[in-house]
Amino acid sequence: MTVHLERDLQQLKRSLLETSTLAEQAIRKATAALAHQDLELARSVVDGDAEIDRREIEVEEEALQILAIHQPVAIDLRFIAACLKINNDVERIADLAAKVAKRVLDLGGQVAEFPEIPRELLELGDLVINLLRRSLDAFSRGDVELAARVRLDDDQIDGLHRDVFFMLREQMKRDPELVEPASSLLSVSSSLERIADHVTNIAEDVIYMVGGAIVRHPGHGVRGADTTAS
Amino acid sequence: MTVHLERDLQQLKRSLLETSTLAEQAIRKATAALAHQDLELARSVVDGDAEIDRREIEVEEEALQILAIHQPVAIDLRFIAACLKINNDVERIADLAAKVAKRVLDLGGQVAEFPEIPRELLELGDLVINLLRRSLDAFSRGDVELAARVRLDDDQIDGLHRDVFFMLREQMKRDPELVEPASSLLSVSSSLERIADHVTNIAEDVIYMVGGAIVRHPGHGVRGADTTAS
Numbered sequence: 001m002t003v004h005l006e007r008d009l010q011q012l013k014r015s016l017l018e019t020s021t022l023a024e025q026a027i028r029k030a031t032a033a034l035a036h037q038d039l040e041l042a043r044s045v046v047d048g049d050a051e052i053d054r055r056e057i058e059v060e061e062e063a064l065q066i067l068a069i070h071q072p073v074a075i076d077l078r079f080i081a082a083c084l085k086i087n088n089d090v091e092r093i094a095d096l097a098a099k100v101a102k103r104v105l106d107l108g109g110q111v112a113e114f115p116e117i118p119r120e121l122l123e124l125g126d127l128v129i130n131l132l133r134r135s136l137d138a139f140s141r142g143d144v145e146l147a148a149r150v151r152l153d154d155d156q157i158d159g160l161h162r163d164v165f166f167m168l169r170e171q172m173k174r175d176p177e178l179v180e181p182a183s184s185l186l187s188v189s190s191s192l193e194r195i196a197d198h199v200t201n202i203a204e205d206v207i208y209m210v211g212g213a214i215v216r217h218p219g220h221g222v223r224g225a226d227t228t229a230s
Numbered sequence: 231m232t233v234h235l236e237r238d239l240q241q242l243k244r245s246l247l248e249t250s251t252l253a254e255q256a257i258r259k260a261t262a263a264l265a266h267q268d269l270e271l272a273r274s275v276v277d278g279d280a281e282i283d284r285r286e287i288e289v290e291e292e293a294l295q296i297l298a299i300h301q302p303v304a305i306d307l308r309f310i311a312a313c314l315k316i317n318n319d320v321e322r323i324a325d326l327a328a329k330v331a332k333r334v335l336d337l338g339g340q341v342a343e344f345p346e347i348p349r350e351l352l353e354l355g356d357l358v359i360n361l362l363r364r365s366l367d368a369f370s371r372g373d374v375e376l377a378a379r380v381r382l383d384d385d386q387i388d389g390l391h392r393d394v395f396f397m398l399r400e401q402m403k404r405d406p407e408l409v410e411p412a413s414s415l416l417s418v419s420s421s422l423e424r425i426a427d428h429v430t431n432i433a434e435d436v437i438y439m440v441g442g443a444i445v446r447h448p449g450h451g452v453r454g455a456d457t458t459a460s
Contacts, residue, residue: 067297
C-alpha cells in the first residue's frame with residue numbers, strides 16, 4: 001500500500017466517524033427530548049439533519065475518489081466498500097432520529113398533558129444508543145468480536161419493541177383518548193427498531209471488512225467473499 | 231473500456247435486474263394477498279425472501295470482483311457504485327414486502343372476519359409497484375428523465391400514507407375492536423411508504439450513475455460529483 005493510499009484511507013475513516021458521531025448525538029438528543037418532554041431539543045434534532053445529509057455526500061465522494069485514484073484491491077477495497085455501506089446506514093439512522101424528534105413534537109402538540117412514556121420504550125432507546133456506540137467502536141478498532149456481540153444483541157431490541165407494541169395497543173383499546181399519543185409512541189418505537197437494524201448492518205459490515213466474510217441474513221451461514229484480484 | 235470489462239458490467243446489470251424483478255414480484259404478491267385475503271400467497275412471499283437475500287450477496291460479490299479485477303474509473307466506477315447501492319435497496323424492498331405479507335397473515339389470524347381494506351391503502355400499493363417498475367426501467371435504460379419523474383411522484387405516496395394513517399387512527403378511536411386490525415394495516419401502510427423511499431433512492435442513484443450528479447436530500451441542490459481519476 002502506498003503512503004498516499006494509507007493516508008487517504010485514514011482520512012476517510014475519520015470523516016465517516018465524524019458523521020457517525022453526529023448521528024449518534026442526534027439519536028441521543030431525540031430520546032432525551034422524549035424522556036424530558038423537551039420540544040426545543042427535539043426541534044434541534046430536526047434542524048440538524050441537513051448537516052448530516054451534507055456530510056454523507058462528502059464521505060461518499062471521498063470514497064469514490066479513493067477508488068478512482070488508487071484503484072485499491074483486496075482488504076483496502078473491502079474497507080472502502082464497507083465505508084460506503086456504513087455511510088449509507090449512518091445517514092438513515094440520522095433520518096430516523098429526526099423522525100423520532102418529529103413524533104416528540106407531535107406529542108407536544110397533541111395533548112394538553114404529555115403522555116406517560118412506557119418505561120420499556122425509554123429502555124429501548126438506551127439499548128439502541130448503546131448498540132450504536134459499540135458498533136462504531138467496532139468499526140473504529142476493526143474489532144470483529146465486538147461486532148459479533150452487537151449482532152446478537154439485536155434480538156433483545158426486537159423483543160422490547162414487541163412488548164412496547166402490545167402495551168400501546170392495549171392502551172388504545174382501553175381508552176380512545178390514548179389512540180393519538182399511543183400511535184405517535186408506536187412510531188417512535190418502530191423508528192428505534194429500524195435504527196437497530198441499521199446498527200446490525202454496520203456490525204455485519206465491520207465483520208466483512210475485517211474478515212472478508214459476508215454474515216448478513218442469518219440462516220444462510222457464513223460465506224467467504226473472495227474479492228482479491230485474480 | 232476492455233471487452234472483458236464491458237461483458238462483466240453487462241452481466242452485473244443482468245444479475246441486479248433479475249434480483250430486482252424478484253423483489254418486484256414479492257411486493258406484487260404481498261399487496262395482492264392483502265387485497266384478496268390470500269394467506270397462502272402471503273406465506274409464499276415470506277418463504278421467498280431467503281432467495282432474494284442470497285442473490286443480494288451474489289450481486290455484491292460480483293460488483294466487488296469487477297472493482298478488484300478491472301479497477302474501473304469514471305463512468306464505469308459510478309455504474310458499479312450505483313449497482314452496489316441499488317442492490318442494497320432492492321434487498322430492503324424485498325424485506326419490507328415480506329413484512330407486509332406477515333401483517334396479512336396476522337390479519338388472517340386476528341379477526342373472525344378479514345377487515346375491510348381502505349381503498350387508499352390498495353391505491354398506495356398500486357402506486358408503489360408502479361414507481362418501482364419505472365425506477366427499474368430507468369435503471370435498465372439509463373433513463374435520467376424517467377428517474378427524475380419517479381423522484382417527484384414520491385410526494386404523492388407520502389400524501390396517501392398520511393391519509394391512510396389518519397383514517398385508521400379515527401377507526402381505532404371509534405371502535406376499540408378495530409385497534410388490532412387497524413394497527414396491522416398501519417404497519418402495512420408504513421412498509422409501503424418505506425418501500426417508496428427505497429424506490430426514490432434507486433431513482434437518485436440512476437441520475438447519479440448517468441450524470442454524475444448527486445441529487446439526494448432535496449433542498450441541498452444538485453452537485454456534481456467528480457469521481458474521475460485526477
